Amino acid sequence: xxxxxxxxxxxxxxxxxxxxxxxxxxxxxxxxxxxxxxxxxxxxxxxxxxxxxxxxxxxxxxxxxxxxxxxxxxxxxxxxxxxxxxxxxxxxxxxxxxxxxxxxxxxxxxxxxxxxxxxxxxxxxxxxxxxxxxxxxxxxxxxxxxxxxxxxxxxxxxxxxxxxxxxxxxxxxxxxxxxxxxxxxxxxxxxxxxxxxxxxxxxxxxxxxxxxxxxxxxxxxxxxxxxxxxxxxxxxxxxxxxxxxxxxxxxxxxxxxxxxxxxxxxxxxxxxxxxxxxxxxxxxxxxxxxxxxxxxxx
Amino acid sequence: xxxxxxxxxxxxxxxxxxxxxxxxxxxxxxxxxxxxxxxxxxxxxxxxxxxxxxxxxxxxxxxxxxxxxxxxxxxxxxxxxxxxxxxxxxxxxxxxxxxxxxxxxxxxxxxxxxxxxxxxxxxxxxxxxxxxxxxxxxxxxxxxxxxxxxxxxxxxxxxxxxxxxxxxxxxxxxxxxxxxxxxxxxxxxxxxxxxxxxxxxxxxxxxxxxxxxxxxxxxxxxxxxxxxxxxxxxxxxxxxxxxxxxxxxxxxxxxxxxxxxxxxxxxxxxxxxxxxxxxxxxxxxxxxxxxxxxxxxxxxxxxxxxxxx
Amino acid sequence: xxxxxxxxxxxxxxxxxxxxxxxxxxxxxxxxxxxxxxxxxxxxxxxxxxxxxxxxxxxxxxxxxxxxxxxxxxxxxxxxxxxxxxxxxxxxxxxxxxxxxxxxxxxxxxxxxxxxxxxxxxxxxxxxxxxxxxxxxxxxxxxxxxxxxxxxxxxxxxxxxxxxxxxxxxxxxxxxxxxxxxxxxxxxxxxxxxxxxxxxxxxxxxxxxxxxxxxxxxxxxxxxxxxxxxxxxxxxxxxxxxxxxxxxxxxxxxxxxxxxxxxxxxxxxxxxxxxxxxxxxxxxxxxxxxxxxxxxxxxxxxxxxxxxxxxxxxxxxxxxxxxxxxxxxxxxx
Numbered sequence: 001x002x003x004x005x006x007x008x009x010x011x012x013x014x015x016x017x018x019x020x021x022x023x024x025x026x027x028x029x030x031x032x033x034x035x036x037x038x039x040x041x042x043x044x045x046x047x048x049x050x051x052x053x054x055x056x057x058x059x060x061x062x063x064x065x066x067x068x069x070x071x072x073x074x075x076x077x078x079x080x081x082x083x084x085x086x087x088x089x090x091x092x093x094x095x096x097x098x099x100x101x102x103x104x105x106x107x108x109x110x111x112x113x114x115x116x117x118x119x120x121x122x123x124x125x126x127x128x129x130x131x132x133x134x135x136x137x138x139x140x141x142x143x144x145x146x147x148x149x150x151x152x153x154x155x156x157x158x159x160x161x162x163x164x165x166x167x168x169x170x171x172x173x174x175x176x177x178x179x180x181x182x183x184x185x186x187x188x189x190x191x192x193x194x195x196x197x198x199x200x201x202x203x204x205x206x207x208x209x210x211x212x213x214x215x216x217x218x219x220x221x222x223x224x225x226x227x228x229x230x231x232x233x234x235x236x237x238x239x240x241x242x243x244x245x246x247x248x249x250x251x252x253x254x255x256x257x258x259x260x261x262x263x264x265x266x267x268x269x270x271x272x273x274x275x276x277x278x279x280x281x282x283x284x285x286x287x288x289x290x291x292x293x294x295x296x297x298x
Numbered sequence: 299x300x301x302x303x304x305x306x307x308x309x310x311x312x313x314x315x316x317x318x319x320x321x322x323x324x325x326x327x328x329x330x331x332x333x334x335x336x337x338x339x340x341x342x343x344x345x346x347x348x349x350x351x352x353x354x355x356x357x358x359x360x361x362x363x364x365x366x367x368x369x370x371x372x373x374x375x376x377x378x379x380x381x382x383x384x385x386x387x388x389x390x391x392x393x394x395x396x397x398x399x400x401x402x403x404x405x406x407x408x409x410x411x412x413x414x415x416x417x418x419x420x421x422x423x424x425x426x427x428x429x430x431x432x433x434x435x436x437x438x439x440x441x442x443x444x445x446x447x448x449x450x451x452x453x454x455x456x457x458x459x460x461x462x463x464x465x466x467x468x469x470x471x472x473x474x475x476x477x478x479x480x481x482x483x484x485x486x487x488x489x490x491x492x493x494x495x496x497x498x499x500x501x502x503x504x505x506x507x508x509x510x511x512x513x514x515x516x517x518x519x520x521x522x523x524x525x526x527x528x529x530x531x532x533x534x535x536x537x538x539x540x541x542x543x544x545x546x547x548x549x550x551x552x553x554x555x556x557x558x559x560x561x562x563x564x565x566x567x568x569x570x571x572x573x574x575x576x577x578x579x580x581x582x583x584x585x586x587x588x589x590x591x592x593x594x595x596x597x598x599x600x601x602x603x604x605x606x607x
Numbered sequence: 608x609x610x611x612x613x614x615x616x617x618x619x620x621x622x623x624x625x626x627x628x629x630x631x632x633x634x635x636x637x638x639x640x641x642x643x644x645x646x647x648x649x650x651x652x653x654x655x656x657x658x659x660x661x662x663x664x665x666x667x668x669x670x671x672x673x674x675x676x677x678x679x680x681x682x683x684x685x686x687x688x689x690x691x692x693x694x695x696x697x698x699x700x701x702x703x704x705x706x707x708x709x710x711x712x713x714x715x716x717x718x719x720x721x722x723x724x725x726x727x728x729x730x731x732x733x734x735x736x737x738x739x740x741x742x743x744x745x746x747x748x749x750x751x752x753x754x755x756x757x758x759x760x761x762x763x764x765x766x767x768x769x770x771x772x773x774x775x776x777x778x779x780x781x782x783x784x785x786x787x788x789x790x791x792x793x794x795x796x797x798x799x800x801x802x803x804x805x806x807x808x809x810x811x812x813x814x815x816x817x818x819x820x821x822x823x824x825x826x827x828x829x830x831x832x833x834x835x836x837x838x839x840x841x842x843x844x845x846x847x848x849x850x851x852x853x854x855x856x857x858x859x860x861x862x863x864x865x866x867x868x869x870x871x872x873x874x875x876x877x878x879x880x881x882x883x884x885x886x887x888x889x890x891x892x893x894x895x896x897x898x899x900x901x902x903x904x905x906x907x908x909x910x911x912x913x914x915x916x917x918x919x920x921x922x923x924x925x926x927x928x929x930x931x932x933x934x935x936x937x938x939x940x
Contacts, residue, residue, distance in 0.1 A: 028623075137311070144539070144543030144546065145323075146322075148562065149326055149565055149573065152565040153330030154330055232442060232444070233442070237550060252444055253444065270441070270445045274442070274445065277439075277440040278440040281436060501708060502703060502705060502709045503708060503711040505663060505703070505709070506701075506703065506711070508663055509663060509696060510695060510696035510700075510726065511691075511692045512696075512722065513692060524713040525713050598713075599712075600713060600758040601760050
């Protein structure tokens with residue numbers, strides 16, 4: 001129905017800027033706002049509390065007489081594991097690994113994807129179609145296999161883990177950026193920049209990429225949980241972080257092994273992990289709706 | 299004529315991709331530090347050298363590579379280092395049926411959960427039904443398979459005793475592993491279906507259909523469905539790749555002796571022939587499915603059909 | 608008894624920003640076989656008026672707040688979804704603005720053409736296909752036996768609009784609602800499509816409502832014209848009367864903006880300003896902010912009154928003031 005929509009547009013056009021308008025729309029999405037606050041809370045919890053001395057028990061110190069205690073007993077907020085380690089403390093430290101890998105690997109994928117996508121779209125023509133065909137082919141590859149081979153063969157180095165995951169997760173990002181650049185390329189201010197004799201790199205980095213920020217933010221928000229999931233799968237399979245260090249994935253694995261005797265060992269790490277993923281997805285979905293971003297394939 | 303050419307060029311691309319995968323895997327595996335016979339078992343150096351010579355591992359890498367590709371072309375995958383007395387083909391033949399069964403079952407569950415749920419949500423957009431379905435889908439995506447799997451095993455396996463919580467003994471043993479995979483991908487497919495259907499339901503030609511007096515049911519399934527499930531069809535390729543990595547997890551949870559377990563063991567033990575064999579098997583599977591998906595897309599979309607013909 | 612008799616129709620949209628009074632008290636009637644035009648800028652509510660008769664507005668947010676719409680004795684607004692479904696495509700059909708997007712790209716022409724027959728009549732598939740082929744021939748599509756098996760993307764815009772017309776008329780409806788049927792077409796095609804609708808109308812005895820922003824279309828095909836502005840009719844008269852002696856300032860402005868009627872060599876006239884925001888309508892005369900005559904507009908909603916026999920207009924003294932000399936001076940800027 002064209003009529004009521006045009007009435008809405010009048011209201012929007014006469015009012016707020018795009019970013020502010022997006023924020024107003026995001027604010028109306030309760031899930032997204034709740035998710036945002038929860039995720040910020042969890043992130044701060046994981047990165048700040050270990051810095052305060054005496055607040056957390058050592059996540060690696062074992063206390064065999066007090067093993068397998070349920071939450072609240074023996075001074076363990078969330079119980080103790082099969083070696084008497086403080087579960088809460090392990091979750092916090094594990095969260096640093098999970099979130100850290102999530103952020104860093106996303107950064108890697110963001111960098112690769114942005115450069116690849118913008119170059120492909122900007123150069124265009126045959127190069128573009130070949131580059132995108134490569135992405136199509138890579139999309140269908142079982143990257144988990146490559147990641148597993150990399151992590152088992154080169155040792156369980158954390159930096160390798162996020163490098164490998166980041167190298168896997170850049171595909172969607174490159175498609176998003178490409179679609180955005182393609183539509184921007186046709187616009188007049190790029191034409192103007194070119195007629196002023198600016199270099200290609202200058203046009204891409206100064207004039208085009210800043211305008212792709214919206215969609216990139218949305219997919220960055222959605223990439224972090226995807227990466228965290230990948231990391232947790234690897235840790236679950238015993239191929240990620242190695243004991244005694246923990247990530248949420250490896251804690252869930254330990255919990256699953258003891259779920260009949262000490263169900264809290266599965267419950268708490270799962271809760272932290274799932275709620276974090278949930279909140280990030282809610283924020284990403286909310287942002288996507290607020291900014292009206294879509295992945296374009298062509 | 300052009301159709302044939304299109305298929306041939308796709309086939310060429312597929313073979314090229316296959317070749318690249320094998321080559322990359324070969325060199326990653328071989329350039330990594332360590333080897334199959336120098337682990338903690340402390341094999342004396344001269345025995346290690348003998349074993350390496352026996353398997354041809356002492357020759358220069360390019361020679362080994364060419365020999366491997368040559369063998370591959372004749373259908374010879376070599377012998378597994380880790381599974382003594384078994385060829386790689388035999389190990390794959392043992393594990394693949396299990397993995398394929400739970401993967402296929404997972405896909406069926408995913409489609410059976412996702413498509414109806416997504417269609418329902420789209421047809422009742424912004425109602426309680428929609429919010430409920432999508433919250434459920436969001437949960438399915440956010441709770442990883444390695445949490446869902448143990449929960450299903452406890453509930454259906456131990457509490458209710460309907461299925462085995464572990465192992466591969468009965469003809470019903472595929473159900474719980476498949477359900478574990480199916481819930482996750484079903485949630486994803488539900489979201490894709492909803493998005494695709496909403497996109498189509500907002501099109502002018504749906505209004506045309508309503509103006510003709512078509513019922514809501516027929517609008518959904520007669521007019522919107524074909525276009526609406528295109529995102530789901532596009533997702534089938536990546537979904538398969540996901541199901542394969544998912545099967546690694548699910549086989550671990552349910553103690554299944556599938557291909558995923560063989561692959562992980564092979565990777566940890568540097569069982570080069572088995573690694574390459576499984577990777578080859580997965581790659582062929584994925585490339586074949588992607589090819590079929592491509593054909594399905596063209597069949598579904600008359601405009602693509604025209605563009606490719 | 609008129610075929611369609613709409614009285615005081617009110618359709619509002621309840622959006623987050625507030626209530627959009629898209630249609631706010633509109634009345635009109637149409638005799639069997641007659642042709643009615645509803646003219647207005649986009650956003651004036653002319654499409655919503657007609658869509659709401661068939662229950663085609665999204666509800667929510669849309670809601671029919673009041674009025675009646677008697678079609679052959681039954682009130683369409685009371686029929687409900689299942690009752691309306693029997694009317695849609697059978698007794699009242701519609702064609703839409705953009706033929707490129709109004710045909711389903713995934714279905715063959717034949718499946719879309721025979722659908723109304725299969726839904727609303729006892730015709731079997733074979734006979735329906737024969738009728739579809741005949742209907743395609745009737746709207747001037749060449750080689751209909753072959754083209755009926757094609758997909759929409761194999762057709763040009765004009766051809767698709769012909770298919771739309773064939774599809775709308777295949778059940779021989781008593782009323783055809785044509786929503787901007789020529790707007791998206793090339794100028795050369797527009798005339799052909801209008802002629803085709805007129806031709807089919809004569810052959811089938813169908814009544815037609817033309818929704819358009821183009822007065823030229825109205826002058827060519829309609830017996831009677833309603834001019835719509837901000838959800839209300841501002842003027843209603845037989846076509847020749849409206850063109851010869853337009854009463855309301857908005858109608859005169861619309862007329863002045865027909866390019867063909869303007870002096871050559873001068874900049875084209877456009878109505879200053881934009882249609883009012885339906886969320887916050889001016890209290891009194893809604894056209895006051897855009898009118899050339901600024902003084903003397905009503906502060907309360909002007910009544911829709913019969914100013915001459917058979918000639919109705921929104922009775923705001925300032926809008927009805929005929930001020931020809933100023934008009935040509937002010938309006939042709």
